Amino acid sequence: MQMNSKIKTYVGFAINKGDVVLGLDNIKKCKKAPKLVMIASDASEKTKKEAKFCCQKFNAVLIECGNSVEELVAKPGVKVFAMYDNNLIKAIIQNLDEDFKCVEVVN
Numbered sequence: 001m002q003m004n005s006k007i008k009t010y011v012g013f014a015i016n017k018g019d020v021v022l023g024l025d026n027i028k029k030c031k032k033a034p035k036l037v038m039i040a041s042d043a044s045e046k047t048k049k050e051a052k053f054c055c056q057k058f059n060a061v062l063i064e065c066g067n068s069v070e071e072l073v074a075k076p077g078v079k080v081f082a083m084y085d086n087n088l089i090k091a092i093i094q095n096l097d098e099d100f101k102c103v104e105v106v107n
Contacts, residue, residue, distance in 0.1 A: 004067075006095045010088045011038075011072050019084040022075060024050055027082045033058040034082030036089045040069040041101075043079040051080050052103070061089065066099040 014020045021027050021034060024047055039051045041064050048064075055062040060082065070078050083089055096102060 004095060004097050004099060007092050007100065008072055010092050010095075011083070014083045014085050014088050015073060017085060019088070020073065021082045022073060022078050024054070024080050027051075027054050027080065030058070030082065032084065034060050034084055035086060036061045036063065036083045036092065037080060038063045038065050038069060038072070038083075039080040039103075040064075041066050047079060054082075061093065062103040063092075063096070064101045064103050066101070 011020070021030055027034065027037065028050075034054075035058075037051050037055050037058075037060050039048060039062065043051070052062055054060070065072065069081065070076055073081055083092075093102070
């Protein structure tokens with residue numbers, strides 16, 4: 001299955017800027033509130049529940065990724081990550097397709 005190349009590019013830009021936090025434990029420790037959390041659809045139910053809680057705590061958007069989050073961030077073993085850059089997040093949300101499901105939107 002081909003991954004949405006625009007979303008992969010936007011995530012790559014955020015990684016290069018240092019605006020990405022990898023892993024649920026690191027997201028929980030964030031001092032600066034992330035604006036978007038993306039989670040793999042094959043993550044455990046516990047991880048999904050905790051990610052949703054983090055989104056509510058930080059007023060962040062939660063997106064479930066049907067493809068591999070590991071592939072998006074180019075790091076093996078990563079099931080969840082967070083982003084800060086509002087412009088890149090808006091671009092990602094505008095380019096969501098059938099492989100990405102917006103789970104939680106907080107205003």
